[in-house]
Amino acid sequence: MKVAIASSGNDKQALLSEVLARSPWVVFYDTLTGALEFFPNPYSHNENEVGHEILQVLISRNVSLVISRRVGKKLKQWLDARQIQLAIFTEHLTIGQVLELLGRKSSKV
Amino acid sequence: MSPRIKIPRRVINAPVIQGFIPTTTPQEDISQEQVIIHLEEYEAIRLCDYEGLTQIEASECMGVSRPTFTRIYSQALRKVATAFVEGRPLHFMGGAGFFDTDWYHCQDCGCYFSSVTRPLPPDECPVCGSQQVKGLGEQFMMEDADNNLNTTCPKCGSRGSLERLKGNRPGHWCKKCGKKFPSNPKHEKL
Ligand SMILES: [Zn+2]
Ligand SMILES: [Zn+2]
Numbered sequence: 001m002k003v004a005i006a007s008s009g010n011d012k013q014a015l016l017s018e019v020l021a022r023s024p025w026v027v028f029y030d031t032l033t034g035a036l037e038f039f040p041n042p043y044s045h046n047e048n049e050v051g052h053e054i055l056q057v058l059i060s061r062n063v064s065l066v067i068s069r070r071v072g073k074k075l076k077q078w079l080d081a082r083q084i085q086l087a088i089f090t091e092h093l094t095i096g097q098v099l100e101l102l103g104r105k106s107s108k109v
Numbered sequence: 110m111s112p113r114i115k116i117p118r119r120v121i122n123a124p125v126i127q128g129f130i131p132t133t134t135p136q137e138d139i140s141q142e143q144v145i146i147h148l149e150e151y152e153a154i155r156l157c158d159y160e161g162l163t164q165i166e167a168s169e170c171m172g173v174s175r176p177t178f179t180r181i182y183s184q185a186l187r188k189v190a191t192a193f194v195e196g197r198p199l200h201f202m203g204g205a206g207f208f209d210t211d212w213y214h215c216q217d218c219g220c221y222f223s224s225v226t227r228p229l230p231p232d233e234c235p236v237c238g239s240q241q242v243k244g245l246g247e248q249f250m251m252e253d254a255d256n257n258l259n260t261t262c263p264k265c266g267s268r269g270s271l272e273r274l275k276g277n278r279p280g281h282w283c284k285k286c287g288k289k290f291p292s293n294p295k296h297e298k299l
Contacts, residue, residue, distance in 0.1 A: 067220075067236065085222060085224070085235045086222060086223040087220040087221070087236045088221040088222070089219065089220050089221075090219075091219065101218045101220075101236050102236055102237070104237045104238060105233075105236065105238030
């Protein structure tokens with residue numbers, strides 16, 4: 001499974017960011033291969049509510065799960081229609097902590 | 110991740126009723142004799158015979174191949190015919206279709222997640238893989254038009270049951286289950 005995580009920085013100590021579209025970094029993580037990439041979000045300053053540009057990147061990378069700290073109705077509908085799952089953490093987790101949780105799942109298989 | 114072979118099909122319009130009961134069926138027989146129509150079968154009939162689409166157009170609408178659509182559609186007609194001829198109740202149920210997804214809460218890692226397996230509940234948390242997940246409904250965590258969050262209780266799932274704590278204390282409590290949320294998860298804009 002390919003996961004996109006909204007990140008406030010480019011290392012594992014960075015905090016999970018509020019919304020994917022405006023987060024400065026997007027972490028792409030492949031739970032099968034363990035491949036990890038910190039992707040600088042070139043569209044983070046766009047005013048666009050949903051962030052169609054970054055969503056196109058998700059599609060091109062076959063992402064099936066998006067993790068952030070909040071989400072709006074429009075983005076949820078957009079992701080639902082493409083069968084991309086959303087996971088929201090209300091606490092301030094670091095990227096490292098999120099990866100650790102994702103790791104629990106793959107170790108169960 | 111366990112392989113998921115059944116690919117959910119897109120059902121845009123849910124039936125407006127739960128089913129049909131023959132006028133002569135006594136109430137006690139309804140559950141035994143009913144014919145179950147799955148949502149994708151309902152959608153196949155709706156698209157072809159109600160909206161008047163061709164099978165090719167309908168298969169594209171539902172996001173399935175033409176042969177798959179034909180199979181779903183003929184199964185649907187067969188079920189309707191069975192109910193008609195044998196005088197059995199029809200019931201709309203389950204199937205592998207989906208709508209706007211519901212929210213779920215993982216009691217292990219604490220995340221809130223959407224599910225893509227609707228109408229079936231998800232079997233596990235997409236993040237940590239825990240099976241301790243609880244349904245919260247479609248509107249949970251959604252921003253209203255006026256940008257206020259609606260208030261669904263994260264503990265019991267009741268809608269509109271959260272109220273501010275008395276006095277000037279920050280936080281909310283649930284009128285239904287009594288749970289207090291001193292640092293209300295809904296307080297912050299999601
Ligand atoms: Zn979890
Ligand atoms: Zn409650």
